[in-house]
Amino acid sequence: MSKIIDGKLVSANIREQIKERTKAIKEKYSRTPGLAAVLVGEDPASQIYVRNKRKSCADVGIYSEEHKLPESTTEDDLLELIDKLNNDVNINGILVQLPLPNHIDESTILSSVTPEKDVDGFHPINAGHLFEGKPKFIPCTPHGIIKMLEFYNIDIEGKNAVVLGRSNIVGKPAAILLLQKNATVTICHSRTKNLNDELKKADIIVAAIGKAHFVKKEMVKEGAVIIDVGINRLETGKLAGDVDFDQVEEAASFITPVPGGVGPMTITMLLWNTLTSLEDSIG
Ligand code: NDP
Numbered sequence: 001m002s003k004i005i006d007g008k009l010v011s012a013n014i015r016e017q018i019k020e021r022t023k024a025i026k027e028k029y030s031r032t033p034g035l036a037a038v039l040v041g042e043d044p045a046s047q048i049y050v051r052n053k054r055k056s057c058a059d060v061g062i063y064s065e066e067h068k069l070p071e072s073t074t075e076d077d078l079l080e081l082i083d084k085l086n087n088d089v090n091i092n093g094i095l096v097q098l099p100l101p102n103h104i105d106e107s108t109i110l111s112s113v114t115p116e117k118d119v120d121g122f123h124p125i126n127a128g129h130l131f132e133g134k135p136k137f138i139p140c141t142p143h144g145i146i147k148m149l150e151f152y153n154i155d156i157e158g159k160n161a162v163v164l165g166r167s168n169i170v171g172k173p174a175a176i177l178l179l180q181k182n183a184t185v186t187i188c189h190s191r192t193k194n195l196n197d198e199l200k201k202a203d204i205i206v207a208a209i210g211k212a213h214f215v216k217k218e219m220v221k222e223g224a225v226i227i228d229v230g231i232n233r234l235e236t237g238k239l240a241g242d243v244d245f246d247q248v249e250e251a252a253s254f255i256t257p258v259p260g261g262v263g264p265m266t267i268t269m270l271l272w273n274t275l276t277s278l279e280d281s282i283g
Pocket of ligand 1: 164264
């Protein structure tokens with residue numbers, strides 16, 4: 001029987017710190033951290049994500065505004081808006097909700113956000129800082145994963161960590177952070193041969209592939225720590241992770257549930273980055 005890693009609990013703990021720091025900066029400098037969320041199109045999941053992010057901002061005293069643009073928005077129009085936000089002194093963080101419509105080039109847009117306000121940590125300059133081991137803004141989901149492991153005093157150093165998935169927003173940065181914490185890291189993806197053998201060697205598994213219930217009990221070593229990043233909508237309407245929780249829970253020492261695991265941490269680290277951005281700008 002494993003211990004549940006409670007993302008809501010860790011989140012609440014960090015949000016309390018964010019609230020205190022936000023209050024302190026307001027009292028000392030009369031400044032409020034500000035987040036601008038940019039949403040293009042009508043994707044229902046994106047609308048929910050943006051709404052949740054804004055609600056979380058309000059809960060900790062961070063100002064937020066939403067820029068909702070139609071699906072037909074051109075790349076130039078979007079670049080113009082981002083330029084305006086880059087120069088807005090009341091905005092410390094700019095979040096461009098992904099995915100963008102197909103006619104807009106994602107990397108052009110993400111690179112147009114000034115690195116000083118890139119609270120998602122997706123700008124190539126921030127990716128470079130992370131790669132160097134001197135991060136400024138760490139992508140929120142992998143950052144949240146490390147915070148959860150630390151909260152539960154889970155040893156990372158010297159452990160075999162397998163990251164399942166190699167996206168720029170989750171898999172790759174998660175692998176780099178685990179490496180910086182001195183884990184021995186293996187990254188697996190859709191072309192990996194003998195995936196089950198790789199997983200079976202892992203002391204820590206981070207599953208981020210977007211395939212419901214993919215990781216089964218027989219793939220997991222007894223006592224492994226399981227971090228499930230996946231968010232998959234089942235036909236029943238329920239959410240499921242990339243890990244078959246009911247099975248794997250029996251083998252794991254620690255496991256994150258879905259929902260209530262990594263998800264809340266992702267938003268929390270966005271708040272963290274927005275506040276840090278203001279603090280850094282004040283010096
Ligand atoms: P992407 O689709 O960008 O990447 C998926 C990765 O998984 C790819 O590297 C792909 O390999 C790999 N993959 C796909 N199928 C397999 C397979 N059968 N075996 C091995 N590897 C496979 O996804 P994201 O990283 O953006 O997201 C992953 C999941 O995490 C999604 O469910 C997403 O919704 C969720 N998510 C959750 C967040 C949270 O806050 N909890 C935040 C962000 C994402 P290849 O590169 O070879 O194609």
